[in-house]
Amino acid sequence: MASLVISHGADTGDFYKLTEALTSVGRDDTCTIQVLDEQVSRKHLQIRFDPATKLHFAGDYRSANGVFVNGKQVLLDVILNDGDRIRIGNTNLIYFSADFPDKAAAHAAVKKAGEWAKDTLSP
Numbered sequence: 001m002a003s004l005v006i007s008h009g010a011d012t013g014d015f016y017k018l019t020e021a022l023t024s025v026g027r028d029d030t031c032t033i034q035v036l037d038e039q040v041s042r043k044h045l046q047i048r049f050d051p052a053t054k055l056h057f058a059g060d061y062r063s064a065n066g067v068f069v070n071g072k073q074v075l076l077d078v079i080l081n082d083g084d085r086i087r088i089g090n091t092n093l094i095y096f097s098a099d100f101p102d103k104a105a106a107h108a109a110v111k112k113a114g115e116w117a118k119d120t121l122s123p
Helices: 103-112
Strands: 002-008 015-018 022-026 045-050 055-060 067-069 085-088 091-096
Touching (some): 002 103, 015 103
Antiparallel strands (some): 002 015, 002 091, 022 045, 085 091
16 A cells, blocks of 8 residues: 655654545544644645556645645645655655555655654654
């Protein structure tokens, strides 16, 4: 499967396996992934898996501050590629097409991608 890792923000270091057909990300506690960031809408980002193409897509839930993938604002659903950087509010996430067995492996992948200059997070 695939994973999302928070590389910057209040929940830095958290990682999530994308096992559902639709993953919702936002401040609301009903979201699959809750991000406690004042600049993130209650329902901000959706990650959708298409079983026919085996691809993940990112879409904006009509958030107040937008969704950005690799620095470009998402207006229509976009295909996610390994290593894509997603910004919602003051939170940065990295999409990995791989799944990680644990938090330490996810941290190693983010560090290798150059997102963390120093290893300040404990696994």
